[in-house]
Amino acid sequence: MSQKPAAVLVVDDDVDICRNVSDILTDLNFLVDVAHDGPSALEMVRRRPYDLALLDLKMPGMDGLTLYRELRKLRAEIVAIVITAFAGPETVNEALAAGAWRVLPKPVDIHHLLSLTQEVLEQPLVLVIDNDSDLCHMLWHALREKGYRVALATDIPSAEEKLKDHTFRVVLIDLKLPADNPKELFQLVRLTNPEARTLLITGQDSDMGLTIQGALTEGVDAVCYKPFDVQTLISTVQKLTQAPLASDSPVSSSEPSPAQPSDSAPPTHAPEDHA
Amino acid sequence: MNPEEIIERYRDLQRYVGWNDDTPHRIQTIAPLLLPLIPQLVEDFYCEIQRHPATKRVITGGASQVERLRGTLEHWLRELLSGQYDQAYVIRRWRVGLRHVEIGLDQVFTNAALSRLRSGLARGLVDRWTGEAAELLLHLAALHQVLDLDLAIIEDAYQAEYAARLQRTERLATLGQIAGGIAHELRNPLNVIKTSIYFLLHAKNITPEKRVEHLQRIERQVNLSDEVITALTNFARMPVPTCTPFDVVACLREILEHTTALKVYDVIMDFPSVAPWALGDASQMRIVFDNLIRNAREAMLPGGQLTLAVSGVGDRVEVAVSDTGDGIDENQVSQVMEPLYSTKTRGLGLGLAIARSIVEKNQGTIRVASKKGQGTTFTVSLRAVPPPSGGASS
Numbered sequence: 001m002s003q004k005p006a007a008v009l010v011v012d013d014d015v016d017i018c019r020n021v022s023d024i025l026t027d028l029n030f031l032v033d034v035a036h037d038g039p040s041a042l043e044m045v046r047r048r049p050y051d052l053a054l055l056d057l058k059m060p061g062m063d064g065l066t067l068y069r070e071l072r073k074l075r076a077e078i079v080a081i082v083i084t085a086f087a088g089p090e091t092v093n094e095a096l097a098a099g100a101w102r103v104l105p106k107p108v109d110i111h112h113l114l115s116l117t118q119e120v121l122e123q124p125l126v127l128v129i130d131n132d133s134d135l136c137h138m139l140w141h142a143l144r145e146k147g148y149r150v151a152l153a154t155d156i157p158s159a160e161e162k163l164k165d166h167t168f169r170v171v172l173i174d175l176k177l178p179a180d181n182p183k184e185l186f187q188l189v190r191l192t193n194p195e196a197r198t199l200l201i202t203g204q205d206s207d208m209g210l211t212i213q214g215a216l217t218e219g220v221d222a223v224c225y226k227p228f229d230v231q232t233l234i235s236t237v238q239k240l241t242q243a244p245l246a247s248d249s250p251v252s253s254s255e256p257s258p259a260q261p262s263d264s265a266p267p268t269h270a271p272e273d274h275a
Numbered sequence: 276m277n278p279e280e281i282i283e284r285y286r287d288l289q290r291y292v293g294w295n296d297d298t299p300h301r302i303q304t305i306a307p308l309l310l311p312l313i314p315q316l317v318e319d320f321y322c323e324i325q326r327h328p329a330t331k332r333v334i335t336g337g338a339s340q341v342e343r344l345r346g347t348l349e350h351w352l353r354e355l356l357s358g359q360y361d362q363a364y365v366i367r368r369w370r371v372g373l374r375h376v377e378i379g380l381d382q383v384f385t386n387a388a389l390s391r392l393r394s395g396l397a398r399g400l401v402d403r404w405t406g407e408a409a410e411l412l413l414h415l416a417a418l419h420q421v422l423d424l425d426l427a428i429i430e431d432a433y434q435a436e437y438a439a440r441l442q443r444t445e446r447l448a449t450l451g452q453i454a455g456g457i458a459h460e461l462r463n464p465l466n467v468i469k470t471s472i473y474f475l476l477h478a479k480n481i482t483p484e485k486r487v488e489h490l491q492r493i494e495r496q497v498n499l500s501d502e503v504i505t506a507l508t509n510f511a512r513m514p515v516p517t518c519t520p521f522d523v524v525a526c527l528r529e530i531l532e533h534t535t536a537l538k539v540y541d542v543i544m545d546f547p548s549v550a551p552w553a554l555g556d557a558s559q560m561r562i563v564f565d566n567l568i569r570n571a572r573e574a575m576l577p578g579g580q581l582t583l584a585v586s587g588v589g590d591r592v593e594v595a596v597s598d599t600g601d602g603i604d605e606n607q608v609s610q611v612m613e614p615l616y617s618t619k620t621r622g623l624g625l626g627l628a629i630a631r632s633i634v635e636k637n638q639g640t641i642r643v644a645s646k647k648g649q650g651t652t653f654t655v656s657l658r659a660v661p662p663p664s665g666g667a668s669s
Binding site for chain 2: 014016017019020021023024027085106107108110
């Protein structure tokens with residue numbers, strides 16, 4: 001699978017160190033952007049997606065942690081490594097509680113940083129499409145803890161954007177989304193992320209029965225009913241990511257499940273116009 | 276203090292209390308009446324010590340230590356009554372004060388214990404005295420003088436040692452702070468150097484331009500590290516100034532000419548046509564003005580207004596450096612010239628502390644006035660001298 005180069009955002013008010021990290025990563029074929037303060041970093045994040053952000057904690061104006069909190073609202077899938085010369089336990093805990101992945105003491109050992117960067121890129125990307133932002137954040141933390149990179153979309157347009165920007169391993173879809181036609185959303189996933197496995201989250205609303213059936217015939221890989229047990233959901237995601245990418249045997253969650261869509265099309269069965 | 280200074284101190288105090296050649300003779304006269312009291316005074320002394328937690332606490336060696344201390348006290352009392360107040364006598368008193376700091380015995384207990392001994396001696400003397408009352412009063416006065424001098428020299432030693440220890444502790448704390456500050460300030464440039472070297476060693480595609488860029492960056496960061504160390508040595512070892520008359524206005528103009536970073540600010544020079552010269556070390560004062568100007572600049576966004584004003588005020592010449600930055604929080608104004616105080620994300624926090632230290636060594640003063648949201652003014656006041664004849668300042 002040929003992948004587009006990973007994008008890294010380096011934010012530090014020390015111009016020289018930014019340039020050096022940028023040169024080293026660029027030489028390793030990363031796309032690197034550099035910002036020297038929080039507001040310009042946020043502007044960059046608004047403009048394009050990143051996989052990883054290296055954030056200096058102590059910067060004039062907006063500090064690295066405040067920056068990360070803002071950045072996460074824009075692109076939750078960005079993994080943050082916070083870098084600080086003052087890595088007291090309180091700072092570390094605060095940063096980790098805010099969702100930063102690692103807190104590294106300054107000066108950062110470049111070998112260590114490169115191996116962490118590699119590790120980040122190996123974390124499977126998961127997209128959660130759900131208009132319930134509380135549920136989104138709960139799932140974000142739960143999945144993040146298990147080593148997934150998690151993108152969030154609370155509406156269809158942002159879901160479309162995420163699907164175009166990234167290659168996801170699993171896409172979680174809450175059917176309560178006010179979509180005109182959920183079928184279109186699945187088709188979009190197929191079109192943009194043909195190798196992604198899909199997991200449907202739904203209430204046991206009988207009105208939705210038909211829609212679910214429709215979705216299943218579209219090739220949904222698993223279904224989770226609300227209220228769901230987070231652990232069960234996570235292990236379902238784990239099964240989906242562990243299963244071979246082109247597998248045609250759907251994984252079922254341990255929740256009461258509808259009839260197995262045994263005759264459903266395999267995920268690779270994408271619409272003809274797929275590029 | 277060395278032994279000569281200690282003995283000189285004692286002699287000076289003797290004169291102060293009105294000591295005369297008669298005093299030792301009076302002590303020798305009453306000594307036979309008082310020497311038999313010693314065992315009883317020693318006994319009472321150590322009983323009392325046991326009653327107070329603060330004094331009991333310092334006896335850590337049990338009965339054998341108390342036995343030794345009894346001997347010491349007895350010896351001390353015999354010396355007190357000997358009438359021989361030579362250098363060795365004074366030094367031994369001095370050592371008592373030092374020892375009390377070592378074992379952590381507060382001076383107030385020395386005062387109290389001596390008061391107790393004094394009462395015991397005075398009562399004993401009154402009880403046994405058979406001569407004239409007037410003579411008794413004079414003997415008692417001599418006894419008090421000897422005791423007061425003992426107490427004074429013990430307390431003097433205590434205070435000197437206590438202050439010295441405090442200073443050592445503070446110096447260690449400051450050293451720790453400075454070490455932390457330096458570690459931080461050196462780490463940044465070292466990290467840049469290290470990553471540049473990593474790039475030069477490992478990168479697969481280096482253009483000649485990139486190679487030069489990284490080498491220049493390494494050079495710049497080495498210079499930065501050097502500046503950190505220079506700032507520190509400046510602070511630690513500022514030489515004694517050579518104070519000569521110098522032209523403050525010319526000094527300021529020269530600094531402005533060499534400070535290219537000021538281009539983006541609005542610089543106002545408020546210099547009188549004939550300004551007094553200042554008495555000071557021009558090269559050291561340059562460091563001060565340099566620091567103040569840099570500080571003002573760093574407090575402002577580009578476009579801010581930097582004002583340099585020189586004026587003669589009585590026999591002083593004053594240089595005011597004002598910025599239109601954010602000002603200093605009221606509760607921080609008093610701290611800004613303390614060493615290692617900094618609100619900046621970079622810097623050791625030595626600039627203003629160095630400025631103050633230099634100004635004071637040049638017999639000047641420095642003060643700060645600040646209004647939140649309006650700006651800050653640092654004013655340096657130096658001794659003024661008239662400009663050389665025919666010399667309007669340049």
